[in-house]
Amino acid sequence: MNDSQRDDPLAGPRGRIDAIDARILALLAERAELLAEVVATKQREGLPIFVPEREAAKVAAFRSAAVEKGLDPDWAEDFLRMVMGASRARQSTGAFPRAGRSRTILFVGGRGRMGALYAGVFARSGHTVRCLDEGDWDRVDELCAGCDAAVVTVPIRATEAVIARLAPHLGADTLLLDFTSRKSAPLAAMLDAHPGPVVGLHPLHGSDVQNLSKQLMIVCPGRQPEAAAWLGEQFRLWGMRLAEMPAARHDEGMHLVQGLRHFLALLHGSFLMNQDARPQQMLDLSSPIYRAELMMTGRIFAQNPELYADIVFADDGRRAVLLEFLAHHERLAELVRDDDKAGFVAEFERVRAFFGEFAEQALTESNYLIHRLADRFAD
Template identity: 30%
Template sequence: MNEQTIGIIGGLGIMGRAFTQLFQEDNLQVLCSDINTELTNQELVRQSDIIIISVPIDQTIPVIQEIGEALTEKQLLMDFTSIKTEPIEAMLQTKADVIGMHPMFSPPMDSLTNQTIVLTPIRDRRGWLSLVLDYFQKKGFKLQITSPERHDEIMGLIQVLIHFNLMTLGITLSRLEIDLSEALEYTSPTFQIELDLIGRIFTQSSELYGTIPMRNPFTRQILEQHTKTLDTLREIILKKDSESFKELFEKTSDYFQPFKTKALAESSYLFSQLVEFNGKQ
């Protein structure tokens, strides 16, 4: 991508800044437009070969529509959005080639090596995908290629179900008025890591963590199943039904069988690192 100019709309945001720095470290030509920049989105499009949209989810389609008429068949249009089906449909209404992109991390990060990027290439008449793959593979990223629909289905599990569960735990703790400082005095590594993950979410944007589940097309069916599971487990626990609990637990254990060894190894490593980290504080 050494010969292309990369334009990032929303380049002053957290993700936009991270990728601007990444590209500039390789001496790539990068242009940025944002709310308070002199360079407008339209001007950026006219001066760029690759246009990346890095704006909040609710603004993504309006931005695509804003610049759509200015895009040509010689350009590549990409986005950093956490959902893909709707933005991709909007991008396909332009003349540009289209490759959706979802960085599966949130800056700041100590290292981008082995961080995952999901790509959803839909229209690639000029061979952009090979350039994109070559660049990010050389930078040490793990790349996953899929369809927009499959992306949104998987994100329903990774971002909707997991985030929803962590937010539920955080809200429950706050409503129980638990003294976190006191609780941490009794903590196990498992509880501390769980609490760290909850706290990490609530240090970030409510707009982001609200918009993702609200816009993902698979949210309803995932949350309906989650509610059914909570109701089932709640009833078993309150009835002190040990046999039903054992049956449900063992059935779920069987589901996780291929992952158990990896899960134990990775969690044990995290626990040991956390204990060592705490000892230095």
């Protein structure tokens, strides 16, 4: 025991806590090495990266073990999922398993961020990847020759023109795909321009993810779905979740998911500016939940305005939904103008009935987020 320990009654137990933390860190490093073995085996044997049943069984066992040791099982689950999340991230540094034989895939717009992400993942799964970017059209026939699939991943406004330009150069059996965040018009353009197999795709995640495990891919079938079976299997081997739906259902949903959200973020940020409410000062007044809200709005302004404008102004249907949203706001604002608290409560009760059990799930999930945010950033 040294002098400072004699003076400080906390030094002893704190030193032992630090020693435990060091041992946990060493175990985590060892775990990471074992995991590299697992991943190498998966890659060799063509086994999926993410197996929901294995993860669920693992979580259940860990919760029981936590209860036996007197630890909170919810906390233990959070902990394990965080470790497993990092494990999945680490799995992205090596190779990925491949579905079936090696294919040749052409990325049209492969230097964009989403194209580059998928081109990298296909390549690391043992497929051959080619890129066709703006300067490469003089080599289009050479690049298309022998391709199993071609993925159009260019900005929304260019998609249909690029499809029309590309399709005549594709083999009749080549699977034609696109990654656009709208699906009806690009799918129609692909079906029109290409006689072979066609599928519309929309990866519902950012291009900054560490790998594709647990990420969601929307799949809108076009023509000859059997010709795309290997692709679905490949997505599942990467651990992706697939949601198949008609293009029209996707597009209507996206008006609300992407169009409304991004318009609301601009509206919120721009109103804070209008009120001269500096975000940094607002943090002094923010509970964790408002902090989360401010961060969700603020993140937009670190990104590309053209990209957001393309999303908000995607088409007439989306603009019509945004104008309906204004009309809806005008109706609800009547309650505020008339100081009609009872009307507010009645509307609240109607929405509560419509949301049903989802509201409880939302409370649980958002509480989890809020507590993580408070742990991580509120200091």
